[in-house]
Amino acid sequence: MTFAGAEPDRSARSFDLVKTFLIAASVILLSGMGVMGLWVSERIEEAASRKAAAIAALYVDGVVAPYAQSLLLPDGDNTQARAGLDASLARGLMSSQLMAFKIWNLDGMAVYSTAPRPVTEVADPEALKVAQSGQVFSELKAAGASTAVGPEARRVPLLEVYAPVRAPGTGHVIGVVEFYDDATALKVELEDARSDSWVAVGLVTLTMLSILFLVIARGGRVIDSQRALLQDQVVRLSALLDQNQDLSRTVDQSNRRAADLNERFLRQLSADIHDGPLQLLAFASLRLSDRNAPRLPKGNQALKPDWQEAVVSAIVELRQICRGLSLPELEGQDTGTIIRRAIQAHEHRTGRTVPLLMPVEPPALPHAENISLYRVIQEGLNNAERHAGGAGARIEVDVNNQTLRVRVRDTGKGFEDRPGEHGLGLMGLRERVIGLGGEFDVAANTGEGTVITVSLAIPPP
Numbered sequence: 001m002t003f004a005g006a007e008p009d010r011s012a013r014s015f016d017l018v019k020t021f022l023i024a025a026s027v028i029l030l031s032g033m034g035v036m037g038l039w040v041s042e043r044i045e046e047a048a049s050r051k052a053a054a055i056a057a058l059y060v061d062g063v064v065a066p067y068a069q070s071l072l073l074p075d076g077d078n079t080q081a082r083a084g085l086d087a088s089l090a091r092g093l094m095s096s097q098l099m100a101f102k103i104w105n106l107d108g109m110a111v112y113s114t115a116p117r118p119v120t121e122v123a124d125p126e127a128l129k130v131a132q133s134g135q136v137f138s139e140l141k142a143a144g145a146s147t148a149v150g151p152e153a154r155r156v157p158l159l160e161v162y163a164p165v166r167a168p169g170t171g172h173v174i175g176v177v178e179f180y181d182d183a184t185a186l187k188v189e190l191e192d193a194r195s196d197s198w199v200a201v202g203l204v205t206l207t208m209l210s211i212l213f214l215v216i217a218r219g220g221r222v223i224d225s226q227r228a229l230l231q232d233q234v235v236r237l238s239a240l241l242d243q244n245q246d247l248s249r250t251v252d253q254s255n256r257r258a259a260d261l262n263e264r265f266l267r268q269l270s271a272d273i274h275d276g277p278l279q280l281l282a283f284a285s286l287r288l289s290d291r292n293a294p295r296l297p298k299g300n301q302a303l304k305p306d307w308q309e310a311v312v313s314a315i316v317e318l319r320q321i322c323r324g325l326s327l328p329e330l331e332g333q334d335t336g337t338i339i340r341r342a343i344q345a346h347e348h349r350t351g352r353t354v355p356l357l358m359p360v361e362p363p364a365l366p367h368a369e370n371i372s373l374y375r376v377i378q379e380g381l382n383n384a385e386r387h388a389g390g391a392g393a394r395i396e397v398d399v400n401n402q403t404l405r406v407r408v409r410d411t412g413k414g415f416e417d418r419p420g421e422h423g424l425g426l427m428g429l430r431e432r433v434i435g436l437g438g439e440f441d442v443a444a445n446t447g448e449g450t451v452i453t454v455s456l457a458i459p460p461p
Helices: 006-072 078-090 125-132 184-275 277-289 306-325 335-350 367-388 424-435
Strands: 098-105 110-113 137-141 158-166 173-182 394-400 403-410 439-444 450-457
Touching (some): 006 078, 006 098, 006 110, 006 173, 006 184, 125 158, 184 424, 335 367, 335 394, 367 403, 367 424, 367 450, 424 439, 424 450
Antiparallel strands (some): 098 110, 098 173, 137 158, 158 173, 394 403, 403 450
16 A cells, blocks of 8 residues: 655655765765875875985995095095095986085084085984984975075975985994985876876775665665555554454444344343233133133033133244244255245245245355344345235345345335334344344335345355
């Protein structure tokens, strides 16, 4: 059971769910992508700087170290060392990239520089400390970020390197070489690597977001279908609950009506016995106790005294009442036979012939339904006999759409049909038929006769 407006609501809820997830997942994944991209970029830059610094350190150890040792050791030839450094730095692979070159002793004093330096020039304390410990310090500086080089060198990005100078034989650090290389090409390589890393991270993030979007979209559809199923079940359960409440009220009303009908039936039975047989028996008792009652001549036995006739009439009436209260043995009889037996019992009692219109033999009904049919036919024919003198009484039976329908008709004077004002017998039969899941209808109009119709469902074979 669904409603016309349910599907758009489900689609809207599904869209809201997917939209909410998409926004949340996008924020999380894009944040993660940013953090990952920055981390990868920093790692690439650090790796490139370390690689360049290692190359520079090798250059220092292989080319600069002999001259730097002469400048730093007390017994070294400073003049020859300076000339050798000038010549080495003026040629070779690094000559075109070298922006500045300095040698510092352990006291932080510059013992060599490629450019005239002010008296107050000092080295970077942190970098100098790292190099004095025997490690290579490197840092990539943006254009204009360093004051240790000339104006021309500040226009390009620089790679700052502090490399230790070791004493021959002992390997102890005796000084530090500081130099600055043109990092333009390195900067370009870093930008390319950074761009490639951002593209790779972006593609991975987009792929993850797409996969998660497909998963949550499918999950949203499943949730919507489950929600729709649960809503349908709730609607069906609510309908069943309403039906159950209606049935409970119907059962309560039927129980109250049944109690009322039983009480009315007992009162009617009491009245029938009191007004009929008991009156006759009381009359007979009085006549028997009257010694002065006239006696019939002995030779005239064909005539019966009035008290005897009263007793016989009382017995007849009592038998009729008992016969109406009990049914003949119906167990094991088919439905068609039971219908015929009800008609035959009425014909035997009244001496009237009741036509039966039954084109086909009806299917067998359960025992409770058969008893109800017998009672309906019995009550309908009795009413026709009592109120219409049996005029036009007949029984019609037909089977249609797995339903057995029985009609009891008469062409008497009828009565004004007022629901709830039917006789005790009809009210009891109505309750019995409705209790079996059937339908009971009385059609009666003044001057047009009466039709009692009973419809019962045929059980599957």
